[in-house]
Amino acid sequence: MRVLLVEDDRRIAADIAKALEASGYLVERVSNGEEAWFRGDTEDYGAVILDLGLPGMDGLALLKRWRANGRRMPILILTARASWAERVDGIDAGADDYLPKPFRMEELLARLRSIVRRSSGHASSVITAGEITLDERRMKVTVHGVPIALSPLEYRLVTHLMRHRGRVVSQHELDENVYGHGEEHDSNALEVLVGRVRKKLGPGAIETRRGFGYMMPEAPA
Amino acid sequence: MRVLLVEDDRRIAADIAKALEASGYLVERVSNGEEAWFRGDTEDYGAVILDLGLPGMDGLALLKRWRANGRRMPILILTARASWAERVDGIDAGADDYLPKPFRMEELLARLRSIVRRSSGHASSVITAGEITLDERRMKVTVHGVPIALSPLEYRLVTHLMRHRGRVVSQHELDENVYGHGEEHDSNALEVLVGRVRKKLGPGAIETRRGFGYMMPEAPA
């Protein structure tokens, strides 16, 4: 993992870099605000370690500019100024953690692990089938990127078909997963439901396998 | 947002609870390890504030058991023991931040905001959704830059929806996070509350997903 180290004190920077490299990180060192800003804005780092006491550009301003530009990498702030007001500012500016000098290298490593671990835990699982996407966390279905409004039953139908896309799903299985099930019905409610969903997702979204059930193709036909 | 406060010192607990409530959190207090373990394991909290110096069960062990059970809520540790080794232990055990006593209430609030913000994947403590902005630090909501006055319940509703903007939030989840966890009511208090907030934030601020819940869109429709 690449880590951007922003620190103007050569000795401290060297110590940190050494410790990081020993822990398997790939370190890039920068010592002034302008350069740091540019690198952080254009390159992708797994994490940034940022000393607030920089010449050239204020560290907090730097941080805010990154965040304003949508940069989301985890950031660990280092500083000699350890007043509570400073810390509050740093944290609210979008830092992920804050470490006052002097510190033990073990603690820096622990906090770095912590913020990296957290930032990687936010992958949203999105299922795709042809032009249709389903974001289960957001309960959002899109076709060609256009969000589609679905009723509760329709949504359940789509999620089950998407989860098992590329496979034929029997009416009975759908019945069980869409309606909660006690009774079997002799009605065609499911067929009607499929019809309504097709109207929203477009024809071809759900294929009929006469006598077996339905299938959502993984790729467009 | 519901916060679990685990602290056996009645005075400190009262102070913290008061500050949290003034900041719009819904606080549940627990003073012993057993109770804390049970609550944290069975209920959903937006965050936990955990004092390590507990009678009954060791705070670190408690923390590890939660994490082992897959509980992911952000946790802020409080302790009198401020050695760096302790801090490393706490963080590696799965705590999200660490605050040595004594501390300023402002700093506790800032760190709490920070870990909550991170756990939801946001980079900044100012959240934006369309023309609406929420500054959690200042407890300020604006629409088109115009500040809006909100009652406590309204504020909690808005913060929860803003934190989870772009995602559908069920009535049940809102119920838990806006009102405490007491009885389930069969009343329409929540709907009325939503109505009142809509009147203040403008129509379109909160979308209804019939049968699912409510959603605050990330961008204007």
Added chain:
DNA sequence: TGATCCATGTCAGCGACGTGTCAGCTTCGG
């Protein structure tokens, strides 16, 4: 202590949406 205000819950009425039913039509497979 009483008057007033603000926050919040309750209730009733209503409009809109979701869903099942049914009849008739189309399509598929043999």
Added chain:
DNA sequence: CCGAAGCTGACACGTCGCTGACATGGATCA
């Protein structure tokens, strides 16, 4: 070419959620 499986549009009905008005109750202030 026939029958069964599946599709579609229309309609009916119940429920969900919205609204405005009113009730309650705690805090504040004279």
